[in-house]
Amino acid sequence: MEHEFGSVLITGGSGFIGSNFLRYFYHAHPQARIVNLDLLTYAGNPENLRDLETLEAGRTEAQRRYRFVQGDICDEVLLEKVFSAGRFDLVVHFAAESHVDRSIFSMVHFVRTNIEGTRVLVETARRHAIPRFVNISTDEVYGTIAAGYAAEHAQLKPSNPYSASKAGADLLVQAYMRTHNFPAIIVRGSNNYGPYQYPEKLIPLALTNVLEGKKVPLHGNGRHVRSWLHVQDFCRAIDLVAHAAPVHSLYNVAGEERTNLEVVDCILRHLGKDPAACLQYVNDRPGADLRYAVDGSKLEGELGFSRVHRFEEAIGDVVRWYAANQTWWKNIRLKPGFLEHYERQSNGRWC
Numbered sequence: 001m002e003h004e005f006g007s008v009l010i011t012g013g014s015g016f017i018g019s020n021f022l023r024y025f026y027h028a029h030p031q032a033r034i035v036n037l038d039l040l041t042y043a044g045n046p047e048n049l050r051d052l053e054t055l056e057a058g059r060t061e062a063q064r065r066y067r068f069v070q071g072d073i074c075d076e077v078l079l080e081k082v083f084s085a086g087r088f089d090l091v092v093h094f095a096a097e098s099h100v101d102r103s104i105f106s107m108v109h110f111v112r113t114n115i116e117g118t119r120v121l122v123e124t125a126r127r128h129a130i131p132r133f134v135n136i137s138t139d140e141v142y143g144t145i146a147a148g149y150a151a152e153h154a155q156l157k158p159s160n161p162y163s164a165s166k167a168g169a170d171l172l173v174q175a176y177m178r179t180h181n182f183p184a185i186i187v188r189g190s191n192n193y194g195p196y197q198y199p200e201k202l203i204p205l206a207l208t209n210v211l212e213g214k215k216v217p218l219h220g221n222g223r224h225v226r227s228w229l230h231v232q233d234f235c236r237a238i239d240l241v242a243h244a245a246p247v248h249s250l251y252n253v254a255g256e257e258r259t260n261l262e263v264v265d266c267i268l269r270h271l272g273k274d275p276a277a278c279l280q281y282v283n284d285r286p287g288a289d290l291r292y293a294v295d296g297s298k299l300e301g302e303l304g305f306s307r308v309h310r311f312e313e314a315i316g317d318v319v320r321w322y323a324a325n326q327t328w329w330k331n332i333r334l335k336p337g338f339l340e341h342y343e344r345q346s347n348g349r350w351c
Ligand SMILES: NC(=O)c1ccc[n+]([C@@H]2O[C@H](COP(=O)([O-])OP(=O)(O)OC[C@H]3O[C@@H](n4cnc5c(N)ncnc54)[C@H](O)[C@@H]3O)[C@@H](O)[C@H]2O)c1
Pocket: 011, 012, 013, 014, 015, 016, 017, 018, 037, 038, 039, 040, 041, 042, 043, 044, 045, 071, 072, 073, 074, 093, 094, 095, 096, 097, 098, 099, 113, 117, 136, 137, 138, 139, 166, 188, 189, 190, 191, 192, 193, 198
């Protein structure tokens, strides 16, 4: 089954993965018109799509294929207008509050955007009989996996407020599939890394701290295992699923397992720094998950997906991207949205 799409809605397209996906989709599918609906919270950044905005500015109105709408996925009136005007044949839903550390301090925005926002979005999509809806979920919904790998049918056991809100959205979409025959597909991705990632997450935080001559805060003993997936591989996986997966299906997208310490070590080696001089161990997150590990074989077996990026090489390109794009992250690191959280996060203060 192969689909081609003429009109696509991407939510959260100004964030890290959303902007990478939007750029990927725009170039890979030159027949598609794309609307990006994004509230531009602290994590949303118009600079993430500046290249595309510039490209579009040189085109006539009739040639333009990209439109940005600033707005909230919880706003039912706005969504009704956007869906009526857009006549979408695909929705890819990224918009979310995405940082575990922030969810420990307050769950308010997480429940609102991730659960209520997803409800409003799927309800509007259902009313407009949207033929395909891809919900971006996360490997964190399975909780910590002591041994082995979580396949798609494994129980959801989220252990932090962020993953609980994402599991809520995931289950809500599944309920719509069953109850309303809603044509959704769920994609559960592993930890992404790559360009345009907001510098509060482990890899860009480590990189930008070192480039600013600061230490790298590491939670606990640094032995937590995450599965690392290059954002371009994730974008290819989502694109493949959007085009070829049957509706009502779920797919994990696995990465490569590394401890946080191994990840930071690798970054420091690329930057020519001595880990002993750069690391600062801080209190672990309360309830921290020790290992995320999903079984990605369904996507590989059914749809022929395979990753092209290998962590140790690909991280070198990411290091070079952050070194070459200092204005992008320095502007973020000066803003109150970054500074307010940075102090408590980098000192491991959890209340
Ligand atoms: N980053 C990862 O490693 C990872 C891994 C697997 C899945 N995911 C999921 O992928 C999606 C994108 O993650 P990300 O890392 O790019 O997040 P991000 O925080 O970088 O971007 C989130 C985007 O959503 C927008 N947004 C937030 N609330 C909104 C609202 N109410 N209405 C409209 N827009 C809103 C923000 O402005 C921002 O542009 C999320 O659903 C996340 O749970 C992330």
